Amino acid sequence: MINTMECAVDAQSLISISLRKIHNSRTQRGGIKLHKNLLVSYVLRNARQVYMNEKYAEIYRMQQYEEVMTVCNEIQELNPLDLAEDCEEQSGDCCGNDGVSEPASLCCALLPVSHLTAVQSAHIQAPSACSAPLSLQSDDVCKETEPSFYRSCCAEAYPVSNWDFSTVNNNLHCNKTTVLDLDTHVVTTVENGYLHQDCCASFQQCCQGAQSPAKKRKVDFEYYISDIEEVPDFTPCKRAKFEDCSYANSEHLDTSNISNLISIFGSGFSGLVSRQADFEQALNGQFCSKQALASLGAWTRAIVAF
Amino acid sequence: MAGAGGGSNDVQWCFSQVKGAIDDDVAEADIISTVEFNHSGELLATGDKGGRVVIFQQEIENKPQCRSEYNVYSTFQSHEPEFDYLKSLEIEEKINKIRWLPQKNAAQFLLSTNDKTIKLWKISERDKRPEGYNLKEEDGRYIDPNTVTALRVPVFRPMDLMVEASPRRVFANAHTYHINSISINSDHETYLSADDLRINLWHQEITDRSFNIVDIKPANMEELTEVITAAEFHPHQCNTFVYSSSKGTIRLCDMRASALCDTHSKLFEEPEDPSNRSFFSEIISSISDVKFSHNGRYMMTRDYLSVKIWDLNMESRPVETYQVHEYLRNKLCSLYENDCIFDKFECCWNGNDSVVMTGSYNNFFRMFDRGQRRDVTLEASREGSKPQQVLKPRKVCADGKRKKDEISVDSLDFNKKILHTAWHPQDNVIAVATTNNLYIFQDKVN
Secondary structure (H helix, E strand, O other), rough: OOOOOOOOOOOHHHHHHHHHHHHHHOOOOOOHHHHHHHHHHHHHHHHHHHHHHHHHHHHHHHHHHHHHHHHHHHHHHOOHHHHHHHHHHHHHHHHHHHOOOOOOOHHHHHOOOHHHHOOOOOOOOOOOOOOOOOOOOHHHOOOOOOOOOOOOOOOOOOOOOOOOOOOOOOOOOOOOOEEEEEOEEEEEEEEEEOOOHHHHHHHHHHHOOOOOOOOOOOOOOOOOOOOOOHHHOOOOOOOOOOOOOOEOOOOOOOOOOOOOHHHHHHHHHHOOOOOOHHHHHHHHHOOOOHHHOOOOOHHHHHHHHO | OOOOHHHHHHEEEEEEEOOOOOOOOOHHHHOEEEEEOOOOEEEEEHHHHHHHEEEEEEEOOOOOOOOOOOOEEEEEEEEOOEEOOOOOOEEEEOOOEEEEEEOOOOOOOEEOOOEEEEEEEEEEEEEEEEOOOOOOOOOOOOOOOEEEEEEEEOOOEEEEEEEEEEEEEOOOOOOOOOEEEEEEEOOEEEEEEOOEEEEEEEOHHHHHHEEEEEEEOOOOHHHHHOEEEEEEEOOOOOOOEEEOOOOOOOEEEEOOOOOOOOOOOOOOOOOOHHHHHHOHHHHOOOOOEEEOOOOOOOEEOOOOEEEEEEEEEOOOOEEEEEEEEHHHHHHHHHHOOOOHHHOOOOEEEEOOOOOOEEEEEEEEEEEEOOOHHHOEEEEEEEEOOOOOEEEOOOOOOOOOOOOOOOEEEHOOOOOEEEEEEEEOOOOOOOEEOOOOOOOEEEEEEO
């Protein structure tokens, strides 16, 4: 019997369902069905877009509030008499207005550069799941920003603003793609960064030290996929903890370091479908859905193994 | 609804026959996976998940008050399960498609395919056998030549009809991905086979080579955005074929233009309605079947919710769109969870291209009269299975105000689905496959 509460299915639930389908497809008789998995990957991508946009909007609102309070506190330290007036004004400038076009307010000025474009589209509509029409995302949201959100290498999902799917040269992340060509039976590994075991150390260094700016990424947030060439490039990443939205153009054929979907799935796929993120499990190689969401490029392109 | 022979008289569909097990427990091997009439309509072939082909033959009867019935003519095991040791993959024996070859002599030929291998089968009748050998007894034992005192000429004597099916050709090892379509060319010499990413052209007599005519596999599989879902040759133009994609596009290709038809001659695509955008837009826009009309002027496509008729001369949009079960649009989430959204429904034309038919859930199937702009929903059920019993039109209630004899959407049985249907090339006889039963309906004979 069909559940009449169709719209209650949220994006995260869809992601879990989709990942489960991809996982189950590996054990289906007759081999993996390319068509079905391709369609599932589209649902996964759509759900992830919605989820991340909602997440970003929520985090952005929280950060706006925190920074406003920070500014207010600073102002209070400087001049306690100006507390109420400035806070209200800046809150209104940054957070209260819709479609603020001038990021000239104080709180905006305190934001990292990466936030500037996000401020311009403060009202990110979070469309409901299921069949409700989804609003097109503002392109401004998707402008390239520096990866200044990253907190730690092994912690929570990254609230990265831009969710890009195109190949980008970014050597901050370890991205490995293993492609098994069914025609030539050649296994090709595309390595975009560091190995799994090296990621933590190297990434911490990246976080602490100077960060190489990521290239401007191609934008493809629209739900219309009018240009086939700009369709998201989903690169499976062995380290689902990391933000892997950026993909390197360079390819390194290194057959000795193969991380394929089979090994990724084998290392603890069940965690992906669990809403209860188990941090310990994550450290042991299992992935929680939230972390997986942070790097869903891996899972949305299950077909790379076909 | 216009009949196959033209005219605008309403056709009343009657139950004729049902083939298959009555048990509710359906053996997976008995699930029907394809249905196809031959060119005369005398033979009806079905394929199932167990790799078997069952052919029914229409008995010519002299009774004017009822039409002929279809009885089992031949049954044979077409495909067996195989194992690809190199890729550690099991190859299903499920028959994906059956296509009849035009009849050239007394024997019948058909192509059947599973995911990887296409086979050409010869179905022939034997109704007489030679008798009177000099060196062999009737039971086959050899006679000592020294005991032969006289010679006689063996003669053919009648015997019980025996239908033999023998594999004449095996077309293997040409598809890396799963074959979804085969289509016989109007030149009666070649045919095409299509998998998810490639289309190959074969000659019916040559099994050790085929020509690749379409290849949409990207250099980097990560860039894959669509797959081929169906392909068919034009019924009259031997150089033209179409293939549909998972993105809802249809490409018409001309083999005279180039050896590799990656570049289409025409691209049929309808812009998506942005108001209907959802998580599942890509899934429901994927085309599951494409069929040319008999006259070759139109083609029909089936996606998850609708049937579209395209004029080959107009690429921008279909000329007709029929909603099969629009009430499912709000149920896509649940249909995605239970995998029903991935069901691949087929569609078919009637003999004079005036009516199209396709299946739905709850063992419903739908007919759309193009001329009269009317549609009807009928049900394939054993409850209405009395001979010549007229089928009662069914109606699904999309909102909460269910009228009498209407069925609410929530009451639909999504495990009972009609994916495969076929229409007799000349008469108003249709074959509708439920999960493991084959229903044959005919128009009411007065």
